[in-house]
Amino acid sequence: MLRIQLFGPPTVFDNERPVLIKRRTTRGLLFYLAGVGRPVTREHLMDRFWPDLPLDKQRAALRDNLAKLRVSLPDKRILLTPPEVVSLDSCKVWVDLFEMQTRLFSINSIAWKIPEGQPLPAALYNQMAEAVHLWSGQRFLAGSE
Numbered sequence: 001m002l003r004i005q006l007f008g009p010p011t012v013f014d015n016e017r018p019v020l021i022k023r024r025t026t027r028g029l030l031f032y033l034a035g036v037g038r039p040v041t042r043e044h045l046m047d048r049f050w051p052d053l054p055l056d057k058q059r060a061a062l063r064d065n066l067a068k069l070r071v072s073l074p075d076k077r078i079l080l081t082p083p084e085v086v087s088l089d090s091c092k093v094w095v096d097l098f099e100m101q102t103r104l105f106s107i108n109s110i111a112w113k114i115p116e117g118q119p120l121p122a123a124l125y126n127q128m129a130e131a132v133h134l135w136s137g138q139r140f141l142a143g144s145e
Contacts, residue, residue, distance in 0.1 A: 014074040039085035
């Protein structure tokens with residue numbers, strides 16, 4: 001399973017081994033796709049990453065960066081590229097952002113039921129502590145500038 005951490009300095013791991021993606025734009029493309037968590041149109045990616053280039057250059061840049069990203073990934077099937085959209089296979093990628101959202105939803109669904117003045121149940125406290133440990137830096141995508 002590919003593990004992408006976006007809280008703090010963005011990192012990519014294949015199991016416990018770091019995955020090196022040399023080009024900044026290619027890394028940015030991976031982090032963007034991971035953070036969005038759903039298919040994104042190629043047009044949207046071209047506008048987001050290369051807004052000042054002519055359309056033919058945008059297409060070439062996207063094609064080039066998708067090819068470089070695919071080569072960098074430990075499992076080439078992680079990157080899904082049907083004709084009109086691009087995404088990551090959510091069955092093969094774990095992203096801390098979505099893990100945090102899931103945990104916060106679970107915490108919130110329990111926490112509002114606790115009467116005022118009552119201590120937190122140990123299980124809820126443990127869920128909160130685990131959520132805090134997902135955070136590995138001071139800012140979201142720190143150091144990605």
